[in-house]
Amino acid sequence: MTGPGHELDDMQLGNLAGVFDRISTVLRRGVHVQLLTEHRATMELLNVSHVGQRARLGRLFDGVEAQARSTNDDPDVALAWIAYSYTCEYTELLVKNPAPTGAGAPGEPHLMELRKQAMENVIAQRTKLLVNLPSITDALFAGTDKKVSELFKFRVAEGRGVPPQLPGGQLPAALASLRQNLAGSAFAPVQEADWSDSLGPNHKILRVDTRGSEFDLGGVPVVLVEGVLDPKLTQKTVTGGRVVLADGTSHRQVGGNFVGNLVSQRRLYAGDQVEYDTSHMALTLAGDAHWQGKAADWRIDKGGNRRTYYAEVHPKIAQYLLSLVPPDRDAITVLDIAGGNGDLAERIIRELGGARPEGDLRVRYVVVDYSEDDIAVAEERFAALAGTHPFAKTSALVRDVFDYEYDAGAMLNDVGLKAADFVINSGGLLNNQIGDDADSPQRFARMYANLLAPGGYGIYSGLTPLLVDSATHRKQGLEIRNLYDIETEHQMHVVRRPD
Numbered sequence: 001m002t003g004p005g006h007e008l009d010d011m012q013l014g015n016l017a018g019v020f021d022r023i024s025t026v027l028r029r030g031v032h033v034q035l036l037t038e039h040r041a042t043m044e045l046l047n048v049s050h051v052g053q054r055a056r057l058g059r060l061f062d063g064v065e066a067q068a069r070s071t072n073d074d075p076d077v078a079l080a081w082i083a084y085s086y087t088c089e090y091t092e093l094l095v096k097n098p099a100p101t102g103a104g105a106p107g108e109p110h111l112m113e114l115r116k117q118a119m120e121n122v123i124a125q126r127t128k129l130l131v132n133l134p135s136i137t138d139a140l141f142a143g144t145d146k147k148v149s150e151l152f153k154f155r156v157a158e159g160r161g162v163p164p165q166l167p168g169g170q171l172p173a174a175l176a177s178l179r180q181n182l183a184g185s186a187f188a189p190v191q192e193a194d195w196s197d198s199l200g201p202n203h204k205i206l207r208v209d210t211r212g213s214e215f216d217l218g219g220v221p222v223v224l225v226e227g228v229l230d231p232k233l234t235q236k237t238v239t240g241g242r243v244v245l246a247d248g249t250s251h252r253q254v255g256g257n258f259v260g261n262l263v264s265q266r267r268l269y270a271g272d273q274v275e276y277d278t279s280h281m282a283l284t285l286a287g288d289a290h291w292q293g294k295a296a297d298w299r300i301d302k303g304g305n306r307r308t309y310y311a312e313v314h315p316k317i318a319q320y321l322l323s324l325v326p327p328d329r330d331a332i333t334v335l336d337i338a339g340g341n342g343d344l345a346e347r348i349i350r351e352l353g354g355a356r357p358e359g360d361l362r363v364r365y366v367v368v369d370y371s372e373d374d375i376a377v378a379e380e381r382f383a384a385l386a387g388t389h390p391f392a393k394t395s396a397l398v399r400d401v402f403d404y405e406y407d408a409g410a411m412l413n414d415v416g417l418k419a420a421d422f423v424i425n426s427g428g429l430l431n432n433q434i435g436d437d438a439d440s441p442q443r444f445a446r447m448y449a450n451l452l453a454p455g456g457y458g459i460y461s462g463l464t465p466l467l468v469d470s471a472t473h474r475k476q477g478l479e480i481r482n483l484y485d486i487e488t489e490h491q492m493h494v495v496r497r498p499d
Contacts, residue, residue, distance in 0.1 A: 016054070016057060019061055020043065020046055020050075022076045022079060022080075023043075023046070023076070023080045023083045024039065024043055026076050026077055026079075027042060032144055032146070032147060032347055032350045032351070033144035033314075034144075034346065034384065035140075035141070035144060035299075036341060036343075036377045037297055037300065037341050037343075037377055038084060038087070038299055038300065040377065041087050041300050042080075042083050042084055042086075045086065045087050045090055045115070046086075048115075049119070053112065053115060056120075059119075059123060060083075060126075061079060061082060061083075063126075064078050064079055064082055064126070064130065065079070067130050068130065068136075071130070071131065073130070073136050077137050077140060078130055078136055080140060081129065081130070081133075081136045081139065082122065082129065082130075084140060085129055085302070086118055086119060087300060088300060089121050090115060090118035091300045091301075093114045093117060094114060097114060099111060139302070141310075142306050142310040142311055143307060143310045143311025143315065144347075146311075146315075147351070148318055148319045148351055151311060151312075151315050152316070152319060152487055154486065156271075156319050156323040158481070159323055159324045159457060159481035159482055159494040159496070160271050160272055160323075160481050160482050161271025161272075161482055161485055162270060162271075163267055163268055163269060163270055166268075174268060175213055175214070175268075177261075178213075178215070178258070178262055179215060181257060181258040181262070182217070182222070184258075185255055185257065186253070186254050186256055187243065187253055188251060188252050188254045189249060190242060190251065190252040191250070192250060195250055195252065199228065199280070201280065201282075202231050202280065202281055203228060203229075203280050204228075204276070204277060204281055204465070205226050205227065205229065205275075205277045206226070206227045206229060206236055206263050206274070207224060207225065207226040207274070207277060208224070208262060208266055208275075209224055209273040209274075210222050210223060211223045215243075217251060220246055220249075221246040222243045222244070222245060222246075223245065223246050224244040225241065225242075225243050225244075225258075226242050226243075226244070226259070227240075227260060228240040231282075236263070236276075236489075238259060238260040238263055238264075240252070240253065240259075241253050241259030241260070241263070242259070243258075243259070266486060269486070271481075271484055271485060271486055271494075272480055272481060272482050272483055274483060274484040275470055275483040276483075277470075278432070278466055278467065278491070279466065279467050279468055279469040281432060281465055281467070298463075299341075308463055309463060312488040312490060313426060313490060314347050314426065315347060315351075316485055316487075316488055316490065317344060317459055318344070318351045320494055321424075321457075321459060322348075322351055322352065325352070329361060330360060330361060330362060331361065331362040332362075332422065333363075333364040333365075333420050333421045333422070333453075334363065334365045334366070334422045334424065335368075335415070335420035335424070336368070336424045336426075337401060337423065337424065337425055337448070338425065338428030338429060339367035339378070340369055340371070340374045340378070340427075341369075341371075341373075341374040341375075341377035341381065342378030342382060342394075342396060344424070344426055345365055345394070346381050346385060348365070349363060349385060349389050349392045349394075350389065352391075352392075353389050353392075356391075360391075363392040364393050365392055365394045366395045366397065367395070367396045368397045369396075369399070370400050372398050375396045378396035382394040382395075395415070395416070397415060399415075406446070408448075408450035408451045411451065412451060418453075419451065419452060419454075420451050420452055420456055421455075422457050422458075423456070423457075423458045423459070424458075424459050424460075425448065425459070425462070426460075426461055426462050427461075427462030429444040430445060430462075430466050430468050431462045431464040431465065431467065432464045432466075438467070441466075442468065442472060445468045445472050445476060446475075446476055448460075449473075449476035449478055449495075452497040453497070454497055455498075457481070457495065457497075458473075458493070458494070459493070459494050460491075460493040460495075461491055461492050461493070462491070463490075466491050468493070470483055477497075478495040478496060478497055479495065479497075480493075480494075480495055480496075481495065482494035
């Protein structure tokens with residue numbers, strides 16, 4: 001807690017340098033993940049604003065500490081939250097109002113006006129920003145200050161998501177209710193070709209392996225249920241479906257609600273029994289300028305994407321990876337493809353350090369990414385980790401993975417590895433918005449399989465949909481450990497290359 005004497009008003013502008021230091025400390029001190037992209041963007045913005053708009057900058061922070069103390073919040077975190085809010089507001093205005101180009105373009109005056117507008121917007125909503133948040137810390141850190149064990153309740157065992165233990169009688173009751181749904185629903189036989197044609201070229205499916213659930217149709221066990229989802233909606237809304245029986249026949253649901261009810265009860269099943277298949281969704285590309293420039297990085301935002309990555313996708317990947325490292329393992333190699341600024345790498349290294357405090361696990365961790373800006377941040381991150389986590393040997397490399405032309409050997413030679421024990425794809429080349437065409441995710445999946453050492457694992461996830469499915473992995477001869485995280489409702493493919 002900062003002591004008295006740091007209160008800001010319009011007459012105390014000399015304090016701004018000290019305020020900047022306190023904001024910097026908050027953004028860099030992450031328990032598990034330093035907020036380095038947020039730190040870099042915020043400090044650059046504060047410093048340039050300090051040159052020509054110092055008085056307004058003083059107004060931005062005026063009274064923040066007093067309000068934080070009145071609600072028992074950390075004043076330093078409150079100052080960082082207001083500064084970060086300014087960064088987000090400015091970034092949004094910058095994207096919506098790009099600077100004019102060409103001879104005579106206003107340049108800095110245009111940017112100064114946007115900074116003025118951003119500061120005024122934050123000043124106008126400052127009280128709301130501080131009062132209406134149940135916890136400023138949660139909003140600012142978005143889960144980066146918590147361990148995996150603090151974020152999740154569901155278990156992961158050897159790369160497989162385990163459904164929660166339900167109180168006695170609840171599981172049999174749920175299955176009994178679903179059997180009644182099945183008995184009250186109507187089905188018509190459908191040929192595989194006709195079923196595929198009915199789905200169209202752009203579709204997504206939620207399928208559940210129901211073997212062992214004792215569902216049957218006409219005395220023949222139901223082994224698979226597929227719910228067809230509306231491709232235009234982000235929520236998983238079932239518009240139709242079918243069941244597949246043990247004798248290989250397929251039956252479309254023409255009446256009743258069994259398919260929808262079964263899919264809605266997917267948390268009864270393990271992570272390898274549920275698949276959210278988005279491999280047939282239409283391809284949308286973000287383009288090179290987005291990945292290289294990243295003017296609107298998802299980290300410089302207060303929306304759901306930031307929290308989803310920091311508090312769900314990244315720590316979940318870490319949870320699955322940790323579950324696959326036995327206590328007697330003494331060394332692993334991780335290749336993190338399209339690993340961005342290394343925030344996931346930092347999460348994994350810190351979690352491994354906590355799981356093996358003796359430091360007896362040697363970790364070789366390589367991040368490759370197309371963005372020079374992101375790799376510069378990753379290098380900064382790894383430099384900070386070197387002193388506290390010496391068991392990890394890290395590298396951050398600027399690479400365009402398309403240059404390898406899907407040749408795993410060429411990539412391994414270039415990054416200095418013989419093979420990888422883990423290949424990670426988090427919002428990478430297996431996801432929508434990334435590849436050159438609809439075939440590139442399939443080709444990268446084959447390349448990733450060849451990057452793995454015998455007994456190695458691929459862990460593939462992200463916020464944008466994966467354009468590969470379980471059939472893709474089986475074609476590569478891979479064993480499937482997991483397809484869906486039943487706790488966070490995200491795709492989480494965990495595959496293993498046989499020994």
